[in-house]
Amino acid sequence: MNPLIERLGIRHPVMLAPMGGEAASAALVAAVSQAGGLGILGAAYMTPARIVEAIAEIRALTDRPFGVNLFCPQAWQRDEARLAAFIEALSVYHQELGLPPPQVPQRFEESFEEQFEAVLSADVPLFSYTFGDLGSTLTRALQARDTLVVGTATQVREARQLEAGGADAVVAQGAEAGAHRGSFLGTRDEGLVGTLALVPQVVDAVHIPVIAAGGIADPRGVRAAQALGASAAAVGTAFLLADECPISAAYKAALSEAADSDTALTRAFSGRWARGIENRFMREMAPLALPDFPIPNALTRPLRQAAGKAGAAQFLSLWAGQAVPLARPMPAAQLVATLASGWQAG
Ligand SMILES: Cc1cc2nc3c(=O)[nH]c(=O)nc-3n(C[C@H](O)[C@H](O)[C@H](O)COP(=O)(O)O)c2cc1C
Numbered sequence: 001m002n003p004l005i006e007r008l009g010i011r012h013p014v015m016l017a018p019m020g021g022e023a024a025s026a027a028l029v030a031a032v033s034q035a036g037g038l039g040i041l042g043a044a045y046m047t048p049a050r051i052v053e054a055i056a057e058i059r060a061l062t063d064r065p066f067g068v069n070l071f072c073p074q075a076w077q078r079d080e081a082r083l084a085a086f087i088e089a090l091s092v093y094h095q096e097l098g099l100p101p102p103q104v105p106q107r108f109e110e111s112f113e114e115q116f117e118a119v120l121s122a123d124v125p126l127f128s129y130t131f132g133d134l135g136s137t138l139t140r141a142l143q144a145r146d147t148l149v150v151g152t153a154t155q156v157r158e159a160r161q162l163e164a165g166g167a168d169a170v171v172a173q174g175a176e177a178g179a180h181r182g183s184f185l186g187t188r189d190e191g192l193v194g195t196l197a198l199v200p201q202v203v204d205a206v207h208i209p210v211i212a213a214g215g216i217a218d219p220r221g222v223r224a225a226q227a228l229g230a231s232a233a234a235v236g237t238a239f240l241l242a243d244e245c246p247i248s249a250a251y252k253a254a255l256s257e258a259a260d261s262d263t264a265l266t267r268a269f270s271g272r273w274a275r276g277i278e279n280r281f282m283r284e285m286a287p288l289a290l291p292d293f294p295i296p297n298a299l300t301r302p303l304r305q306a307a308g309k310a311g312a313a314q315f316l317s318l319w320a321g322q323a324v325p326l327a328r329p330m331p332a333a334q335l336v337a338t339l340a341s342g343w344q345a346g
Contacts, residue, residue: 002209002231002232003209003231004169004209004211004231004232005231005232008038008065008125008126008148009065010033010036010037010038010064010065011037011340012035012036012037012336012339012340012343013222013226013231013233013340013343014036014037014038014232014233014336014339014340014343015032015038015039015040015067015211015232015233015234015235016028016029016032016037016038016040016234016235016236016239016332017040017171017177017213017234017236017239018040018041018042018043018044018067018128018130018236019042019179019239019240019319020042020043020044020069020071020179021042021044021045021317022246022247022248022251022304022308023042023239023240023319024041024042024043024045024046024054025244025245025246026041026054026055026057026058026061027061027244027246028239028242028244028245028246028332029041029058029066030057030058030062030064030066031061031242031244031331031332031333032332032333032336033058033064033065033066034061034062034064034333035332035333035337036064036336036337036340037336037339037340038065038066038067038232039058039066039067040067040068040069040126040128040234041054041055041058041067041068041069042069043068043069043070043115043119044069044070044071044110044115045110046110046115047110048110048111048114048115048118049118051068051115051119051122052118052122055068055119055122055124065125065126066124066125066126067124067125067127067148067150068119068122068124068127068128069127069128069129070112070115070116070119070127070129071112071129071130071131072112072129072130072131072132072133072134072184073112074131074132074272074292074293074294076271076292076293076294076295077292078291078292078295079291079292082289082291083104083291083295085288085289086288086290086291086295086296086299087101087102087104087299089284089285089288090102090299090303093281093303093315094303097306097307097310097315099302099303099306102299102302102303103302104299105299107298108294108295108297108298109294109297109298116138120141120142120145123145123146123147124147125147125148126147126148126149127142127147127148127149128150128151128152128171129149129150129151129152130151130152130171130173130182131152131180131182131272132184133151133158133161133162134149134151134165134167135165136166139165139166139167140166143166143168148168148169149166149167149168150167150168150169150170150171150211151165151167151170151171152170152171152173152182152213153170153171153172153173153182153202154172154173154174154175154181154182154183154191154192154193155183155185155186155190155191155193155198156198156201156202156205157186158182158183158184158185158191159172159205159206159210160205160206161185163206163207163208168208168209169208169209169210169211169231170202170208170210170211171210171211171212171213171234172195172198172199172202172203172210172211172213172214172230173198173213173214174193174195174196174197174198174212174213174214174215175191175192175193175194175195175198176194176195176214176215176275176321176322176323177195177213177214177215177236177237177275177321178236178237178240178263178275178276178319178320178324179274179275179276179319179320179321180270180272180273180274180319181265181272181273181274181275183273188265188273194214194215195212195213195214195216195225196224196228198214199212199225199228199229199230200228200229203228203229203230204229209231210230210231211230211231211232211233211234212225212228212230212232212233212234213233213234213235213236215322215323216234216235216238216323216339217235217237217238217323217324217326217327218238218326218338218339218342219338219339219340219341219342221233221235221323221339221342222339222340222341222342222343223342223343223344226342226344233343235335235339236321237319237320237321237323237324237327238323238335238339239332239335240252240255240320240327241255241256241327241328241329241330242329242330242331242332242335243329243331243332244331244332247308248308248309248311248316249311250307250308250310250311250313250316251308251313251316252329254277254279254313254316254320255277255318255320256327256329258277258318258320258324258325259325260322260324260325262277262278262324263275263276263277263278263321263324264276264278264282266278266282266285266286267290267293267296268281268282268285268286268290268296268300269281269282269296269297269300269304269317270293270296270297270300270317271290271291271292271295271297272293272294272297274317274319275319275320275321275322276317276318276319276320277318277320277324279313279314279315279316279318280314280315281314281315281316300317303315304316304317
């Protein structure tokens, strides 16, 4: 009996963890869902119109359940001195890649309200969120339309808060995980509990299903998640090498060459702590006092896009978790089947 899986009506307790930005792909989400797992679309950087379009693309490719993920809105301030220093530091890399000088964009992020409205009105089977607590009003609005609501926690007290807000399930995101930390309470280090320690403690603390995430990349990881009491395993990094994942060749090459100790936490690309393969941009920007998220995220976008095209991995956000060496190129359906083989029936 696995209430989460039964409620979703999926065959395998394996989820494509939401991956926003370059890795977000309707084709990848649909391939995972079609293979009996649950694909979750990382829609955080999409315009509301693109969200509607991507959901339609998924539905055209599969009639299986899927999810959509957004970032909870963050309080942030525009500090002009930090912004100017960041632009100055960034100009060096722009020059190196032959790009025009960095420009301050008209806006730094999409409107969460409009993104949320786009997801809400699409009646998706599952909505997941990170970086905060969605709160009971929006949670209930989704649930009233039969959408399952999943929050992200990186420590026990975050999981308890999400449960109190009415979430149907919680992702326990361990410190090993690739890309942004979902943390929203306390310091960075308080939110860096490893998956092996975090999952059973969250399972003990809440009464809702727990989805394990962070460092799960093969059937052994899935089996471990099950043994720790999780109701499903969510896998991000390992899917970056899936055939359907549209990231640049330079990013895929860096993932294929990475060792277990090659990732580090950085705020340099986005202003929020995230794990990626350490590169020159991360090292050189580390001493800088950064503007708040999402300012750096918007400002580094032209550099990241140009670097992807030029094959300049030193300037790419090479988001990856500590299990990255376990990732292998293969069709997403094969990875779903491989991962699912780790889950013991019965
Ligand atoms: C490239 C990339 C992008 C990500 N983007 C998001 C996102 O938009 N929203 C989110 O909730 N989590 C995001 N994550 C975190 C994953 O959902 C998940 O927690 C993590 O990948 C699990 O650890 P693993 O990478 O070791 O499998 C991202 C992860 C990666 C690798």
